[in-house]
Amino acid sequence: MEKLLIIFLLIAGLFVIPGVSAADATVCCEKTTSGFYCQDVPADECAPGEQQVPTACESTSYCKPGVCYNSNDGTCSDNTAQITCNNAGGSWSVESQAQCELGCCVLGDQASFVTLVRCKQLSGFLGLQTNYNPGISDEVSCVLSVQNQDKGACVFESEFERNCEFTTRSECSATAGSEFHKDTLCSAETLGTICGPTDDTVCVPGKDEVYFVDTCGNAANIYNSAMIWKEGSDNKDLIEYWSKVKDKTESCNPSDANSNSNSCGNCNYLLGSICRSSDFGGRASYGDNICVDLNCDNGKKHGESWCVNADEGEVNSGDNAVGSRFFKHICINGEEVVEPCADFRQEVCIEDKIETSLGDFSQAACRVNRWQDCTAQGAKDDCENTDRRDCQWIAGVELQLEGAGGGNGACLPLNTPGIDFWEGEGSLAICSQGNAACVVTFEKKIVGGEKCVDNCECLEGSWVSDRNNVCVALGDCGPKINWVGQEGYKKGYEVIRS
Secondary structure, three states: OEEEEEEEEEEEOOEEOOOOOOOOOEEEEEEEOOOOEEEEEEHHHEOOOOOEEOOOHHHOOOOOEEEEEEOOOOEEEEEEEHHHHHHOOOEEEOOOOHHHOOEEEEEOOEEEEEOHHHHHHHHHHOOOOOOEEOOOOOHHHHHHHHHOOOEEEEEEEEOOEEEEEEEEHHHHHOOOOOEEEEOEOOOOHHHOOOOOOOOOEEEOOOOOOEEEEOOOOOEEEEOEHHHOOOOOOOOHHHHHHOOEOOOHHHOOOOOOOOOOOOOEOOOOHHHOEEEEEHHHOOOOOOOOEEEEEOOOOOOOOOOOEEEEOOOOEOOOOOOEOEOOOOEEEEEEOOEEEEEEOOOOOOEEEEEEEEEEOOEEEEEEEEEEOOOOOHHHOOOHHHHOOOOOOOEEEEEOOOOOOOOOOOOOEEEEEOOOOOOOOOOOOHHHHHHHHHOEEEEEEEEEOOOOOEEEEEOHHHHOHHHHHHHHHHHHHHOOOOOOEEOOOOEOOOOOEEEEEO
């Protein structure tokens, strides 16, 4: 009886992988060589001089999640690692800080449930005095507190004339001798004020739409070219449009974005338009403002994001092309903006859709590719635990150098990591995990030659094919194409019979 040893060696780039390398145990890196914080990776991927502990990051002190307070913008972020918070200049604590207490910030006729510092910042941006109420303890009550405020014409005497300001009842009551007219515009003839209609328009802070403006500078109703004031007109609809407040649904084309419309200023941010100067779009028939189109030419709505993988090769199947990368595209203000995910496929792009009354709305994000401990998993359930890692279970093969093929299975990355195979030894450690040796046993007959009796499947082409599948799923190893579809000028593996 004699034995034949078949060895399958993987090649990464131009290297022949010489031997066996066990999967590196992972440590918690304060910062990796790729610039990521608090990652469970092999020790050699930790940045020089950074802390590393042989345990899960969630068990360390410097990567323990807590609350991060940013004093610059007054925001608080939950579940933030201490090191990430400190590097961003924030203040970290296990429990929520006093500065993170929320209250109701009134911004004109809008409201936001934020911290006091954030309220001061938002008020400053809008040129408003800070109006903060810490006694309101939930967002719904905060929003309702301003939605329920009456607005209308506040008429008062000024320099022996009846002047007018469109404001809230509470603000009007602070003016001595004033009279408040709910849901009435200052341009209403019945008020007898010095304010009258114009064909000028304005963009109102915090509002989407284009508004008419009266001679006193007050915003009136939404711009509609059919409602241009005509002196002496007895048109009841026209008179009422300049007398009573009309909401969005009572204005022109309420269910449309009215993008670049020269006749209607009923913009809708959710549909992809907002009030801007005509310099950003077409020209309105009257005034200097228009509903600018915020959607993109490819049919994506403003604010939508989506994943693009235009490179050759496949994704989510363990056969990514060498040099390929994930990208996130975003539609912002009518432009398609490209954001690359981390290089060497250390991040993958994930995408989902939200069902809305206006149709599907796509959202995407770059997320860390959790491939590092795939090969350390010996059970299918552990391998495919998507809460902890991004791996796939390949049945019928195993990661080994010696021993028969046809094992229980192997856990391999769902999206293979990129490898800088042109420098360092890192590529050898990763790719050599796919090396395999198979001892085939032959029984020599007295007459008629010899017969294979053990591990005969290793003589078949399918064994080499299976090993190749393991090889390419480990990283930029073995017989692969690059991101433009070109094959390497070497085979990428070697089969040795001895």
